[in-house]
Structures are given as C-alpha cells and as structure tokens.
Amino acid sequence: xxxxPPSNPLALIVDDDMLMRLLARxxxxxxxxxxxxxxxxxxxxxxxxxxxxxxxxxxxMMPEMNGFAACTAIHRLPEGENIPIVIxxxxxxxxxxxxxxxxxxxxxxxxxxxxxxxxxxxxxxxxSSQIAQELRANQAILAQARDVALEGTRLKSEFLxxxxxxxxxxxxxxxxxxxxxLDTPLTPxxxxxxxxxxxSGDQLLSVINNVLDFTEAESGRLILSxxxxxxxxxxxxxxxxxxxxxQRKGIAIATDMHPSVPARLRGDQVHLRxxxxxxxxxxxxxxxxxxxxxxxxxxxxxxDENPLADTQPNxxxxxxxxxxxxxxxxxxxxxxxxxxxxxxxxxxxxxFRQSDGSNARQYGGTGLGLAICKQLVERMGGTIEVVSTLGxxxxxxxxxxxxxxxxxxxxxxxxxxx
Numbered sequence: 001x002x003x004x005p006p007s008n009p010l011a012l013i014v015d016d017d018m019l020m021r022l023l024a025r026x027x028x029x030x031x032x033x034x035x036x037x038x039x040x041x042x043x044x045x046x047x048x049x050x051x052x053x054x055x056x057x058x059x060x061m062m063p064e065m066n067g068f069a070a071c072t073a074i075h076r077l078p079e080g081e082n083i084p085i086v087i088x089x090x091x092x093x094x095x096x097x098x099x100x101x102x103x104x105x106x107x108x109x110x111x112x113x114x115x116x117x118x119x120x121x122x123x124x125x126x127x128s129s130q131i132a133q134e135l136r137a138n139q140a141i142l143a144q145a146r147d148v149a150l151e152g153t154r155l156k157s158e159f160l161x162x163x164x165x166x167x168x169x170x171x172x173x174x175x176x177x178x179x180x181x182l183d184t185p186l187t188p189x190x191x192x193x194x195x196x197x198x199x200s201g202d203q204l205l206s207v208i209n210n211v212l213d214f215t216e217a218e219s220g221r222l223i224l225s226x227x228x229x230x231x232x233x234x235x236x237x238x239x240x241x242x243x244x245x246x247q248r249k250g251i252a253i254a255t256d257m258h259p260s261v262p263a264r265l266r267g268d269q270v271h272l273r274x275x276x277x278x279x280x281x282x283x284x285x286x287x288x289x290x291x292x293x294x295x296x297x298x299x300x301x302x303x304d305e306n307p308l309a310d311t312q313p314n315x316x317x318x319x320x321x322x323x324x325x326x327x328x329x330x331x332x333x334x335x336x337x338x339x340x341x342x343x344x345x346x347x348x349x350x351x352f353r354q355s356d357g358s359n360a361r362q363y364g365g366t367g368l369g370l371a372i373c374k375q376l377v378e379r380m381g382g383t384i385e386v387v388s389t390l391g392x393x394x395x396x397x398x399x400x401x402x403x404x405x406x407x408x409x410x411x412x413x414x415x416x417x418x
Contacts, residue, residue, distance in 0.1 A: 014044040015059035027115035041070030071103035164212035217375035256295035262404035283335035290336030299328040334395040340388040349374040
C-alpha cells in the first residue's frame with residue numbers, strides 16, 4: 001500500500017544521538033512540522049524512498065553510513081534528487097562543511113542546535129527549494145514551447161516556400177502570354193486591358209518573390225555568390241528600371257559615385273542588385289516630388305581600427321575576404337519623400353511591418369522588402385541603417401565588403417600611413 005502523505009510538511013531527522021533528535025523534533029513540531037527519525041545514513045536512504053520528506057536534517061558522523069555518503073546516495077534516488085539536505089556539524093568544523101557541500105548538501109547548522117534558528121532556517125531552505133523546482137519546471141515548459149515555436153516557424157517557412165514556388169511558375173506563364181498578346185494587333189481598349197494585366201501580374205510576382213526570398217533567407221538556405229562586375233554598369237542597370245516611373249511622377253534620379261570607388265568589384269552582385277532595387281523601389285513609391293539620389297563611396301578605415309580586420313567566414317558572412325584587396329563600400333539611397341517617424345526606426349527592418357499601417361493601404365506592399373534587405377546585408381557581412389525625418393525624406397545606408405584592385409593604405413610603425 002502507498003503511504004498517505006502527511007497534511008503538514010515532513011522533516012526527516014538523521015542522527016545517532018537520541019538527544020539531538022529529540023531537540024530537533026521539539027523545535028520543528030512546535031512550528032507545525034511532521035517529523036520522522038533515522039539513526040544512520042542507511043536508514044535515512046530507506047526512509048526517503050518510503051516517505052519522500054520535504055527536508056532532511058543530517059548528522060555527519062554516524063555508524064554504518066555517514067552523512068556525506070548518505071547525501072550522495074539520497075540525491076541519486078529519483079525521490080531524493082530535489083530534497084534539500086541540511087548538514088548538522090560541530091562548531092568551526094569547516095572541513096566537514098566543505099565536504100558536505102561537495103556531497104550535495106543544501107545548507108548547514110552548527111551544534112548545539114538553536115531551536116528558533118532551526119525553524120527559520122528550515123522554512124527558508126524548503127521555500128527556496130520549492131522556488132528552484134518551480135523555476136526548473138517553468139524552464140522546461142518554456143524550452144518545450146520554444147521547440148514547438150521553432151518547429152512551427154520551420155513548417156511555416158517550408159509551406160510559404162512551397163506555395164511561392166508553385167505560384168511563381170503559373171504566374172510567369174501568365175506574364176509570358178500577356179507579352180505575346182501585347183505583340184499582336186490590339187484595339188486601344190484591348191491594349192489598356194492587356195497593360196493592366198501585365199502591371200497587376202508584375203505586382204503579384206513581386207509579392208511572390210518577396211515571400212520566397214524572405215523564407216529562403218529566414219531558413220538559412222540563401223546561397224551567396226562571388227563574381228566580377230563593373231560598378232558603374234551595375235548602378236546604371238539598376239537605375240534604368242526606375243527611370244520611366246520616376247519621370248511619370250516628375251521625380252529626378254541622380255547618382256553620386258565617388259572617384260575612390262573601384263571601377264571593377266568582385267562580390268555578390270545578384271543580391272547587391274536586389275538590395276538597391278528594393279531601396280530604390282521604396283524611394284520612388286514614397287516620394288511625390290523632388291529628387292532621389294543613389295550614392296557610392298568608400299568607407300575610411302583607420303589603421304588602428306580596420307573594419308575589415310575581423311571579417312572572417314561565418315554563418316552570417318560565408319564569403320572569404322582577402323584583406324589585401326578588400327574595400328568597404330557604402331551605398332546610400334536618399335529621397336525627399338514622406339519620411340519615417342523616429343519611433344519606427346527601431347523596427348522598420350522587421351518583417352511585415354511598415355512605418356504606418358495606412359501606408360500599406362495607400363502604397364501597397366507586404367512589408368518584407370526592408371526585412372529581406374537586412375537579412376541579405378548581414379549575410380554578406382555588412383550593415384544597413386536609416387536616417388529619416390518625418391515629412392523630409394529618408395536616407396538608407398548600406399555598407400558592404402567587396403574585393404578589388406584597390407588596396408587599403410598600409411600602416412607605419414608610428415601609426416601613420418604610407
């Protein structure tokens with residue numbers, strides 16, 4: 001039969017000295033405790049399996065099994081793993097106290113026992129043990145919830161990636177057919193309808209691509225490449241795709257490429273184009289009048305604090321970079337648009353967020369563009385930041401490492417440069 005647990009908390013007193021057991025019993029029973037006794041460590045181990053006490057008061061020197069061995073044996077039991085054990089030892093016996101802690105004791109009391117101190121110490125130790133057990137249980141629940149959330153995120157990403165792939169294939173087919181239709185003789189009304197289909201299709205494909213890119217970056221499946229490209233040609237290609245819409249809105253687009261920027265670079269031009277296109281698309285979208293400027297400049301680095309010195313291949317920066325031929329470039333996209341409220345700067349790069357909920361209704365978009373930019377930039381070993389004032393425009397700065405024939409100035413021993 002299973003023993004009925006006591007209504008009051010149970011203390012187990014383990015001591016071969018009957019008088020010491022009696023003093024401890026009187027002190028604890030006076031505070032409302034149930035008390036059981038054992039004369040040595042072996043009896044204590046058996047009592048723990050049977051009674052599962054809330055606390056154990058353990059003498060050190062006992063026949064058959066001393067207090068140190070009993071501590072170790074009790075904590076090896078499933079029933080005794082979390083039971084606090086208070087060692088009772090002689091005054092100034094520091095060697096026994098240290099050995100008791102090593103054996104798993106929770107605290108110690110010195111003999112002769114003080115009844116009032118014993119009651120308060122035991123109450124405190126038991127409560128502390130209960131809190132520690134509750135914290136461990138909560139940590140286990142949180143860990144389980146975290147694992148469930150991570151698995152849910154993984155499944156969500158896989159689902160979005162699969163759906164995006166499945167949507168993109170027929171969408172490309174639709175756009176291809178519309179292009180063929182636009183090459184045939186059409187009435188003005190038919191031309192307008194076909195153009196509308198093409199415009200709406202492009203917008204839908206952009207949303208699909210955003211979702212797919214986001215899920216790939218979020219899941220770590222993003223693959224970076226490294227190829228040679230012409231800096232000016234890349235900027236020209238990116239800008240060309242926005243010229244028509246900018247002209248229709250009456251917006252001027254300008255470039256500002258510093259002479260120190262190398263003509264040829266080596267790096268991930270595919271994702272660089274994606275980053276710049278996203279920033280330019282936002283600039284055009286949120287600017288009604290004025291100018292949009294895309295600038296490129298080299299980042300000055302002092303010899304004492306070279307921003308490239310710690311650049312190593314890692315999870316966020318898998319590209320191998322040769323310090324002797326590395327240049328840090330800062331790409332800036334500045335507009336005279338609606339600007340971003342200061343309170344939104346801290347989360348503007350979070351997914352599915354826009355600075356103002358009304359922007360999504362007025363300007364469209366999924367709120368993924370800047371989140372994707374941030375993921376791409378960090379994977380490429382760079383940084384992205386925004387400087388903006390509401391009503392006065394925004395400037396996005398992207399700093400990225402590339403390799404080129406440009407060589408950073410070497411340091412002299414006196415701290416100056418060659």
